[in-house]
Amino acid sequence: xxxxxxxxxxxxxxxxxxxxxxxxxxxxxxxxxxxxxxxxxxxxxxxxxxxxxxxxxxxxxxxxxxxxxxxxxxxxxxxxxxxxxxxxxxxxxxxxxxxxxxxxxxxxxxxxx
Amino acid sequence: xxxxxxxxxxxxxxxxxxxxxxxxxxxxxxxxxxxxxxxxxxxxxxxxxxxxxxxxxxxxxxxxxxxxxxxxxxxxxxxxxxxxxxxxxxxxxxxxxxxxxxxxxxxx
Numbered sequence: 001x002x003x004x005x006x007x008x009x010x011x012x013x014x015x016x017x018x019x020x021x022x023x024x025x026x027x028x029x030x031x032x033x034x035x036x037x038x039x040x041x042x043x044x045x046x047x048x049x050x051x052x053x054x055x056x057x058x059x060x061x062x063x064x065x066x067x068x069x070x071x072x073x074x075x076x077x078x079x080x081x082x083x084x085x086x087x088x089x090x091x092x093x094x095x096x097x098x099x100x101x102x103x104x105x106x107x108x109x110x111x112x113x
Numbered sequence: 114x115x116x117x118x119x120x121x122x123x124x125x126x127x128x129x130x131x132x133x134x135x136x137x138x139x140x141x142x143x144x145x146x147x148x149x150x151x152x153x154x155x156x157x158x159x160x161x162x163x164x165x166x167x168x169x170x171x172x173x174x175x176x177x178x179x180x181x182x183x184x185x186x187x188x189x190x191x192x193x194x195x196x197x198x199x200x201x202x203x204x205x206x207x208x209x210x211x212x213x214x215x216x217x218x219x220x221x
Binding site: 004035040042044090092098099101 | 144145147149154155156157158159162202206211212213214
């Protein structure tokens with residue numbers, strides 16, 4: 001089954017404790033992306049990757065890092081999480097974002113205390 | 114900046130009626146448009162797409178209309194069902210700007 005898998009689905013942690021949210025897709029998609037979703041603000045793009053070793057900032061990259069060492073994986077790293085990063089996070093992948101729809105994971109709800 | 118606007122944040126519709134959700138965009142060079150549906154607790158899911166060389170595309174109970182003259186996109190849902198209750202997002206362009214979406218509530 002074609003899918004985008006995020007882990008963990010839920011996480012409560014404390015300020016400053018580094019965390020990584022993993023994302024994996026099994027569709028051999030070149031494009032992957034991370035979004036955060038906050039009430040009233042919709043989905044905002046954090047980082048995206050056009051291919052292995054190619055990443056770029058989205059609209060709200062501050063406080064986040066990503067890496068793309070393999071085609072299927074695109075982890076989101078919060079080096080020093082803060083309460084304003086409490087949000088619902090989605091990973092997505094696409095064959096080509098300008099021509100094909102994205103497939104989304106089921107989300108990761110992060111709470112930073 | 115670019116507009117990511119959806120005209121109404123909420124829409125309440127009677128079961129069995131047709132629903133229309135609207136979206137405006139500002140980039141006249143946009144080539145590919147997508148509608149997504151997000152159910153509670155899930156990620157957005159693809160509903161239907163349309164390319165700029167078309168002005169209408171139909172799926173199963175859904176139709177997308179594209180008016181490039183006024184840069185307007187709409188999603189029509191025929192015979193709305195309780196399972197259609199969700200947040201709907203329009204999307205376009207390379208970076209896929211989403212906006213806050215329209216929440217559709219279906220009344221029994």
